[in-house]
Amino acid sequence: MNQAASWAKRSAAAVWHPCTQMQWLEEHPVHLIQSAQGAWLVEEQGRRVLDAISSWWVNLWGHGHPAIVAALKDQLDRLDHVMLAGLTHQPVVELSERLSLRTGGSLGHCFYGSDGASATEMALKMSAHYWRHQGQPNKNSFIALAHGYHGETLGALGVTDIPLFRTAYAALIRGAHTIPAPDSRIPGSEARSLEALATYLAAHQGEVAALILEPLVQAAAGMVFHSPEYVRAVLACCRHHDVHVIADEIAVGFGRTGTFFAYEQSGITPDFLCLSKGITGGFLPLSVVLTQDPLYQAFYAEGVDRAFLHSHSYTGNPLACRAALAVQQLFDETGILALNQARQAQMAQQVAPLFAHPRITQGRQRGMIWACEVIDPPAHFARRFHARAWEAGVLLRPIGHTLYFMPPLNLTGEELDFLVSRTLETLEEVLA
Ligand SMILES: *Cc1c(COP(=O)(O)O)cnc(C)c1O
Numbered sequence: 001m002n003q004a005a006s007w008a009k010r011s012a013a014a015v016w017h018p019c020t021q022m023q024w025l026e027e028h029p030v031h032l033i034q035s036a037q038g039a040w041l042v043e044e045q046g047r048r049v050l051d052a053i054s055s056w057w058v059n060l061w062g063h064g065h066p067a068i069v070a071a072l073k074d075q076l077d078r079l080d081h082v083m084l085a086g087l088t089h090q091p092v093v094e095l096s097e098r099l100s101l102r103t104g105g106s107l108g109h110c111f112y113g114s115d116g117a118s119a120t121e122m123a124l125k126m127s128a129h130y131w132r133h134q135g136q137p138n139k140n141s142f143i144a145l146a147h148g149y150h151g152e153t154l155g156a157l158g159v160t161d162i163p164l165f166r167t168a169y170a171a172l173i174r175g176a177h178t179i180p181a182p183d184s185r186i187p188g189s190e191a192r193s194l195e196a197l198a199t200y201l202a203a204h205q206g207e208v209a210a211l212i213l214e215p216l217v218q219a220a221a222g223m224v225f226h227s228p229e230y231v232r233a234v235l236a237c238c239r240h241h242d243v244h245v246i247a248d249e250i251a252v253g254f255g256r257t258g259t260f261f262a263y264e265q266s267g268i269t270p271d272f273l274c275l276s277k278g279i280t281g282g283f284l285p286l287s288v289v290l291t292q293d294p295l296y297q298a299f300y301a302e303g304v305d306r307a308f309l310h311s312h313s314y315t316g317n318p319l320a321c322r323a324a325l326a327v328q329q330l331f332d333e334t335g336i337l338a339l340n341q342a343r344q345a346q347m348a349q350q351v352a353p354l355f356a357h358p359r360i361t362q363g364r365q366r367g368m369i370w371a372c373e374v375i376d377p378p379a380h381f382a383r384r385f386h387a388r389a390w391e392a393g394v395l396l397r398p399i400g401h402t403l404y405f406m407p408p409l410n411l412t413g414e415e416l417d418f419l420v421s422r423t424l425e426t427l428e429e430v431l432a
Pocket residue numbers: 115116117118120149150151152214219220248249250251252276277
C-alpha cells in the first residue's frame with residue numbers, strides 16, 4: 001500500500017467526514033493533500049489538482065497566498081487569542097471598520113461568530129429579539145425561499161429547504177414559511193415568488209420577524225440565479241410590511257457575483273448581512289453579521305437582559321481577523337473586481353466550448369460563478385464525475401445534475417483553459 005492509500009484508510013477509520021456516506025470511501029477513498037499553492041492542491045509525489053470550487057467556496061485568493069501568510073505570521077508573534085467580552089484588539093476593530101465601510105457605513109455594527117451557520121443563527125436571533133424589544137414578541141417567525149441553504153445547525157436548518165440535509169432532522173427543528181423560489185431560467189417564477197410573498201405578508205406580518213435569502217445566487221440549490229430586480233422587490237415588500245431582510249452572503253459575498261456584495265446590485269441595503277466562507281480566504285474559520293444602526297440601538301440600554309445575548313468561545317479571534325484584513329487589503333491593492341469585469345468577455349469565450357457541448361444546457365455565468373446542467377446524466381452522476389475529474393486533475397463536485405465552477409477570483413486565463421478542457425474530457429468519459 002502506498003503512503004496516500006494508507007492515510008486514506010486511517011482517515012476513513014478515525015475521521016467522520018462531512019457530507020459523506022462513509023461506506024462509499026471503500027470504493028472512492030479520500031485523497032491525501034500534502035500542500036497547496038494558488039489554485040492548485042498538491043498530492044503525494046507532487047501531482048497537482050486544480051481546485052475549481054475553492055474548497056467549498058472559501059479559498060477566495062487560492063491557497064497559501066503570500067500576503068495572507070505574511071499577515072498571519074506577523075500576527076502569530078503578537079497575539080493569538082483573547083476573549084472579546086470586556087477586551088478588544090486591533091485586528092477586530094480594523095476589520096469591523098473596513099467591512100462597515102464596504103457597505104457605505106450603512107451596516108455599521110459587526111457581531112462575530114466562527115462559521116456560516118452561526119452567522120445565520122445570530123441574525124435570526126437578533127431579528128426576533130429586536131421585535132421583542134419593540135413590544136412585538138409575536139413577530140418571531142421567518143420566511144425563507146424554497147431550495148435555500150443557510151447552514152445545518154438546528155436553527156439554520158429551520159430556514160434551509162434542502163431535503164437531503166433536512167429530512168432526517170425535521171422533528172428537531174422549527175420550520176419557516178417557504179415561498180416559491182425565483183429562477184431566471186423559469187419565466188414568471190420571480191413574479192410568482194413575489195406574489196406569494198406579498199400575499200403571505202399581508203396576512204401574517206404581525207408574526208414574521210424576517211425573511212432570509214441568498215441574494216442573486218442560491219448556491220447550494222445548484223447555482224440557481226435570480227435578478228437584482230427580484231432582490232430589490234423582496235427588500236421593498238418586506239420593508240413595506242415591517243419585516244427584516246437578512247442577506248445571507250456567506251457564499252456570494254466578497255466579489256463572487258461581480259460586485260463586492262451581491263445585494264449592491266439591487267440598490268437597497270438589507271437589515272442584516274451574514275458573511276463567512278471567503279472572509280479569511282480559507283485560512284481560518286470566521287463569520288460575522290453586520291447590522292444597521294437602528295437595530296443595534298434597540299439593544300442599547302441599561303439592563304443586561306436588553307443586550308444581545310450570544311457568544312462563541314472564539315468570537316473575533318485575532319488570527320482570523322488578521323487574515324480577513326489581509327483579504328480586504330488584497331481587494332484594494334489588486335483591483336481584482338475591475339480586472340475580472342474587464343475579463344468577462346474573454347472568460348465567456350473560454351467557457352463557450354463547454355456550454356456548447358450537446359449534452360450541456362442552461363449554461364450561465366454570474367461574476368466568477370459558472371454553472372450548467374447535464375442532459376440525461378447516468379446514475380450516480382455527481383459521484384462519478386467527481387472521481388473522474390480528480391483523475392483528470394480538477395476538483396469538482398457537481399450538485400445533482402448541475403456542473404459548476406467557483407474558482408479563486410485570481411484564476412489565470414491558462415488555468416481556466418485547463419479547467420474547461422479537463423471538464424470536457426471528464427464529461428466525455430462519464431457520459432460514454
Ligand atoms: C455554506 C453556507 C452556509 C453555512 O456556512 P458553514 O460555515 O458551512 O456553517 C450558510 N449559508 C450559505 C449561503 C452557505 O453557502
